[in-house]
Amino acid sequence: MAGDIDSQLSERQNDTVATKIREEMARRRISRQYLADQAKISLSTLEKALSGHRPFTLATTIRLEEALGMRLRGADGYDNPPLPSHGHASEDFGAYSRAAVGWIEGRYLTLRPSFGDPKAIFAYCTEIGWNDTASNLRFIEKERLDAAFTQQGTVAIPNLSGHIYLATNTSGQHRLIIISRPSITGEMYGILTTLQAGRGAQLTPVSAPIVLIPMGSAPDAQFGRIAPDHASYASYLAYLKRTVEEPFAVFLPGPTVVD
Structure with missing residues (x-):
């Protein structure tokens, strides 16, 4: 072997x-x-x-x-037979079958606060689809203004928590998105935990609300850094506000320090 x-x-x-x-x-x-x-x-x-x-x-x-997240073999003269895929993810990802999670496959307008401008919203596209080679769902980000920081990784959908996990692992460095199951209109709300670039080589852990909206519900989606004077700002802000007002995610205050 x-x-x-x-x-x-x-x-x-x-x-x-x-x-x-x-x-x-x-x-x-x-x-x-x-x-x-x-x-x-x-x-x-x-x-x-x-x-x-x-x-x-x-x-x-x-x-x-x-x-x-794609085959490099099996076409254009490289005639190895396709790798076997049992269409069932391992327990590490929630032991789901492809048939059971087909509803999540697709393209999503993704919104979160901008790390570079506290008044702006950062918008890009997230694609979720089945990976035959790994036999699980994977995601990849597209249309990011900061293309060098584009992320991709695995999707876990365990039954126990009722949430969806989009995880990136790059040489041991992790980024995690935890989102709800889709609302009646298809949006998924949650929280992003990652590292924010600071001065020089400084990286700081940061969490922020995040929303994934089916692209079919956002036919005129605008990507990039959406400033308050942008035509899409009000509607994008409403999505982010719903994340914490419902609440789909809770940001706990720190303890009160008494001298």
Whole structure:
């Protein structure tokens, strides 16, 4: 088995995989370093394989497929049979079947407060879909103003909590979104916990309300940093206010310090 995993692709297969990766990186506007981190391979390994100086191994190809959430094999001359998928996620993600979670697959307008401007709202797109290779749901962010910070990861839907978890793990660094099941109109409200960039290399833990709105309910969705004078600001702010006013998420005050 180890020999199969370590086996190298042929020159033709390598060219096919490299072309697909370059096209996908350009489409998603992600860097080679970001992809290498997501696939948990070294940047040197990725660059040498993309340049043709060292063929991809099957193990590296599988990791890249999982990171990108797409198949790099099975077409354009790379005729390996599709990887088996039992259509059922592991217990780590809630042991859901694809048929049971098909309702969540799609594109969502995503809103949260802007970290760079306290008066603005940050808007982008989140896509959720099934990954045959990993046999679970995955998400990827798109249309982000700060494309270098685009996130992607796994989706857990356990029955016990009744909530949905969108988790990113980049070399041990985690970001977590916890959102409610959809409301009657399809929105999912919750909380984002991540790291906020500060001065220099300083990173500070931060939490903020977040809303995912089906794109079908937002046909005129506007992305980027939405300032108070923007036409979409009032409606976007109403969504965020509902997160804490319902409340779908609670931000606890700190204890009172008495001298």
